[in-house]
Amino acid sequence: xxxxxxxxxxxxxxxxxxxxxxxxxxxxxxxxxxxxxxxxxxxxxxxxxxxxxxxxxxxxxxxxxxxxxxxxxxxxxxxxxxxxxxxxxxxxxxxxxxxxxxxxxxxxxxxxxxxxxxxxxxxxxxxxxxxxxxxxxxxxxxxxxxxxxxxxxxxxxxxxxxxxxxxxxxxxxxxxxxxxxxxxxxxxxxxxxxxxxxxxxxxxxxxxxxxxxxxxxxxxxxxxxxxxxxxxxxxxxxxxxxxxxxxxxx
Amino acid sequence: xxxxxxxxxxxxxxxxxxxxxxxxxxxxxxxxxxxxxxxxxxxxxxxxxxxxxxxxxxxxxxxxxxxxxxxxxxxxxxxxxxxxxxxxxxxxxxxxxxxxxxxxxxxxxxxxxxxxxxxxxxxxxxxxxxxxxxxxxxxxxxxxxxxxxxxxxxxxxxxxxxxxxxxxxxxxxxxxxxxxxxxxxxxxxxxxxxxxxxxxxxxxxxxxxxxxxxxxxxxxxxxxxxxxxxxxxxxxxxxxxxxxxxxxxxxxxxxxxxxxxxxxxxxxxxxxxxxxxxxxxxxxxxxxxxxxxxxxxxxxxxxxxxxxxxxxxxxxxxxxxxxxxxx
Ligand SMILES: Nc1ncnc2c1ncn2[C@@H]1O[C@H](COP(=O)(O)OP(=O)(O)OP(=O)(O)O)[C@@H](O)[C@H]1O
Ligand SMILES: [Mg+2]
Numbered sequence: 001x002x003x004x005x006x007x008x009x010x011x012x013x014x015x016x017x018x019x020x021x022x023x024x025x026x027x028x029x030x031x032x033x034x035x036x037x038x039x040x041x042x043x044x045x046x047x048x049x050x051x052x053x054x055x056x057x058x059x060x061x062x063x064x065x066x067x068x069x070x071x072x073x074x075x076x077x078x079x080x081x082x083x084x085x086x087x088x089x090x091x092x093x094x095x096x097x098x099x100x101x102x103x104x105x106x107x108x109x110x111x112x113x114x115x116x117x118x119x120x121x122x123x124x125x126x127x128x129x130x131x132x133x134x135x136x137x138x139x140x141x142x143x144x145x146x147x148x149x150x151x152x153x154x155x156x157x158x159x160x161x162x163x164x165x166x167x168x169x170x171x172x173x174x175x176x177x178x179x180x181x182x183x184x185x186x187x188x189x190x191x192x193x194x195x196x197x198x199x200x201x202x203x204x205x206x207x208x209x210x211x212x213x214x215x216x217x218x219x220x221x222x223x224x225x226x227x228x229x230x231x232x233x234x235x236x237x238x239x240x241x242x243x244x245x246x247x248x249x250x
Numbered sequence: 251x252x253x254x255x256x257x258x259x260x261x262x263x264x265x266x267x268x269x270x271x272x273x274x275x276x277x278x279x280x281x282x283x284x285x286x287x288x289x290x291x292x293x294x295x296x297x298x299x300x301x302x303x304x305x306x307x308x309x310x311x312x313x314x315x316x317x318x319x320x321x322x323x324x325x326x327x328x329x330x331x332x333x334x335x336x337x338x339x340x341x342x343x344x345x346x347x348x349x350x351x352x353x354x355x356x357x358x359x360x361x362x363x364x365x366x367x368x369x370x371x372x373x374x375x376x377x378x379x380x381x382x383x384x385x386x387x388x389x390x391x392x393x394x395x396x397x398x399x400x401x402x403x404x405x406x407x408x409x410x411x412x413x414x415x416x417x418x419x420x421x422x423x424x425x426x427x428x429x430x431x432x433x434x435x436x437x438x439x440x441x442x443x444x445x446x447x448x449x450x451x452x453x454x455x456x457x458x459x460x461x462x463x464x465x466x467x468x469x470x471x472x473x474x475x476x477x478x479x480x481x482x483x484x485x486x487x488x489x490x491x492x493x494x495x496x497x498x499x500x501x502x503x504x505x506x507x508x509x510x511x512x513x514x515x516x517x518x519x520x521x522x523x524x525x526x527x528x529x530x531x532x533x534x535x536x537x538x539x540x541x542x543x544x545x546x547x548x549x550x551x552x553x554x555x556x557x558x559x560x561x562x563x564x565x566x567x568x569x570x571x572x573x574x575x576x577x
Contacts, residue, residue, distance in 0.1 A: 007376045011362075011369050018364040018400075088359030092416075095326060095354040096377050097346065 004098050009106040016110060026072055026114050031125045034065035038130040059187050062126070062133070062141075063213045067186060069118040070149040070209065071177050073111040074156040078173040080107065081160035091250045104247070108153055115149045116142070136217050144216045148209030151232040152177075155205060157243035180206040185214075205235040277302045277424055277455050278323060283332035285318050292318040294479035296332075300424075305446065305456040307470035309463070309563075311571065315479040316459040317357050317428055323457070324354055324426055337423060350378065353422035355413045357429045357459075363402040367393055367412060370401065371419065378420035390445065391415050392438065406433045414442060418449070425449055427458040431465060443469055463564040473563070477571050487563050494569050495561035496534040500542045502556040503528045512549035516541040527554075 016022055039046045041057035084090045093103050119142050126134045156173070163172045183193060184206040190198050201207045208231035215225040222229060276299035285293040293315040300306040308316045321327040323334055325341030325348050334341055339348045361370055371388065375381045388394050391411040396404060404412065410433055417425055430446070431439040446456055446469060460466050466473050467487045474484040483490060497520065505527050513522065518535035531542060539558055546553055 004373075004377045007373050011365060011373050014369070015362050015364045084362070087361075088356060089362055091326070091356055092359040092361065092413075095324065095349060095356065095359075096374065097350045098377060099346065 004096075005102045005106055005109075008093075008098065008102065009109045012106055012110045013113065016114070022076065026069070026076070027118050027121050030065045030069045030072070030118050031121045033068060034061060034122050035125055035129050037061045037064070038126065038133055042130065042133070060214060060217060062122070062136075063210060063217060064186060065122055066119065066141075066145045066213055067181060067184070067206065067210060069115055069122075070145060070152055071181060071206075072118075073115050073149055074152045074159075074177060075170065075173045077107060077111050077153055077156040078160045078163065079166070079169040081157065082163050082166040082169040085160075085248060085250060086166045088250065094249055100247075100249075104157065104243075108150065111153055112146055112149060115146060119145055137219060140216050140222070141213065144209075144212045147229075148205070148212060148232060151205045151236040152209065154236045154239035154243065157247055158239050161243065161246045161248050177206070180204045183207070184210040186210045202231070205232055208232045208235070275302070276300055277337055278306075278457065279333070279335040280319075280323060281333040283319065283322055283334065284330045285315075285322060285327065286330055292479055293322070293329075296476070296479070296481050298474055298481060298484060300455060300457055302455055303450060303453050304471040305450050305458065305469055307466045307473040308457070308459045308476055309461070309466050309473055309567070310459075310476035311573070314476045316476060318479075319476065320426055320428055320457065320459060321356075324352065325349070326354075326356075350420075351423045353417035353420065353425045355417040355425075355427045355430075359413075360409075361401045361412070364400050366398055366400060367404070368397045370412065371415060374416045374419050381420050382418065384415075384419065387415050387418065390441065392441065407435060407438055410434055411438060411442070414445070418445070421452075422454070424455045424457060427456065430458045430460050431462065432460075439465070463562060463567060467563040475567065475570060482570055483566075490566045491561050491563065495565045497532050497561060498534070498538060499559035500531045500533075500539060500556070501528065501559060502546075502553050504551050504553050506549075506551045508549070509551055512551060513542065513545045516545055 036046055038061045040049060040051055041055075041061055043051045043053070043055060081090075090103065094100065123134060123138060123142075155176075159173050159176055160169070163169045183190075183197065183201045184204065185201070186206075190201055190207070193201060208228040212225055212228040212232065215228065216222070278298075278300035280299070281297045283293055283296040284291070296315070296319055298306075308319060310316055318327060322329045322332075323336060323341060325336070325345035328342055336348055337351055341348055365373075367388070371384050375384055385394075388397065391414065393408065393411055393415065396408060401409065401412070410431070414427070414430075417427065425446075427446070431442055434442065443465070446458070449456055450471075458470070460469075470487060472484065472486050473490070474481050475490075476482070483494075485493070509529055510522070510524065513519065513529070513531060516531070516533065516538065518533040518538035518541065519531060520534060521530075521532035523530045533541075545551075
């Protein structure tokens with residue numbers, strides 16, 4: 001069934017590209033955000049805005065943009081799954097020899113592909129426009145982003161099963177994911193949270209995604225970052241198993 | 251669209267036929283099928299068999315349980331109880347295996363909005379070991395010009411034809427067609443009818459549902475009538491007509507005097523009415539119509555106009571359910 005997997009994945013890639021908003025949201029917006037914020041925080045003037053002297057960046061712009069890409073991929077997955085379910089597209093695909101895993105797997109592949117492309121666009125633009133900022137282990141960082149995205153995508157399948165209709169996909173998805181980002185340690189250190197909230201934040205995949213990306217960015221070793229790797233793996237395993245149980249095809 | 255014959259299979263090694271399933275054994279066996287949604291019993295103890303090589307139709311009003319029954323048989327819905335065997339397989343436990351050997355047109359399932367017609371056909375074709383000549387299939391369904399069109403730009407009838415193409419693409423042993431020609435124009439409907447009879451003529455089996463009594467009558471070897479989740483009758487359309495509506499009508503007009511007396515003694519006559527010069531005779535039995543003809547010629551009745559009215563499946567449906575199928 002590998003042939004079916006590649007065919008379906010390729011068809012879904014083409015379909016995704018045919019929707020201009022999707023492509024702009026996935027590829028262009030993160031890059032623009034990255035460049036604008038990057039320039040500001042390097043105290044370059046952007047559109048006439050200039051940060052005061054002695055200003056330091058409050059968060060890692062590259063990690064921020066990467067989380068933005070990953071979260072965009074997950075929300076897009078939630079929307080696509082609920083639209084496909086509502087339209088009976090999933091039902092029609094299931095009435096073929098395609099296995100359920102192949103059908104869902106090809107959507108994961110598409111999302112990972114566009115995450116990788118978004119990241120590539122980010123790096124290309126950053127190398128040109130933000131000299132010095134990207135002098136970090138980029139390959140390792142990219143793997144961290146993709147791995148994190150994969151883990152959060154598994155949560156996306158469960159969210160997709162929760163949303164009642166396609167209309168609610170975006171709001172419900174956002175309401176679940178964005179709070180996770182808020183307390184992930186991206187904007188302020190986890191230590192600023194109460195003990196209980198810290199514990200809670202450590203159960204969330206975005207927290208470990210940010211932890212891993214930050215760590216790798218700073219030149220950290222994957223082995224040394226094992227708690228985050230483990231956290232993402234556990235989330236992936238638990239939510240994949242859960243979605244196998246709760247995923248609604250119609 | 252021309253009247254069509256299903257395209258030949260290319261690529262060999264179609265799924266081999268299980269030797270245990272001789273021509274006489276049913277390809278679909280359903281015993282005591284039961285399915286409820288909450289407190290609503292959608293299918294209530296349905297049993298039937300479909301033989302290899304027949305076109306079997308499930309007819310009934312909206313909400314009667316046709317789709318539910320069909321989807322349980324296809325393995326896309328899990329029955330509450332009852333036994334189902336399709337090609338010797340259990341649709342619940344051997345669903346994947348079954349999907350390779352059947353073709354399914356779901357009643358209201360769509361495709362990706364921006365998938366092109368050829369991409370859908372190509373994707374589906376890649377999923378099976380042997381497929382029909384897809385270009386020919388598209389041509390026969392009148393979709394050749396739409397090859398590069400996005401699914402969302404197709405008209406309702408064109409979408410329906412694409413779905414039928416996808417269901418037929420691997421020349422499956424059994425084709426399930428839920429609401430076969432809903433939304434199609436008469437020409438497309440005819441093309442699909444001949445496509446369906448062509449499938450049957452190659453020894454494949456067709457299981458369909460329809461609202462169109464004419465379609466059921468012309469196409470189906472046997473029909474089952476379902477209402478409120480129960481099968482209320484099942485047989486060949488002609489047999490059902492003979493059984494439930496044996497009465498046929500003869501209508502003619504004549505200005506000859508004494509028509510009434512001349513026809514009164516005809517064998518099988520049950521009702522006679524006259525409206526001016528138009529006489530309507532109802533009767534039963536195979537000899538009734540020739541009885542009328544004999545009476546006309548023997549009594550030298552001058553007939554200006556003559557027609558017979560045969561009951562149809564629609565009449566049977568009306569009689570059994572007490573209402574028309576579109577109510
Ligand atoms: N998924 C579902 N959840 C709840 N009720 C359902 C579901 N599917 C069908 N029903 C109900 O079960 C009954 C039978 O529905 P079904 O779709 O089998 O009818 P049908 O004969 O195919 O009708 P139609 O001619 O309108 O297609 C209906 O009353 C319908 O409302
Ligand atoms: Mg139906």
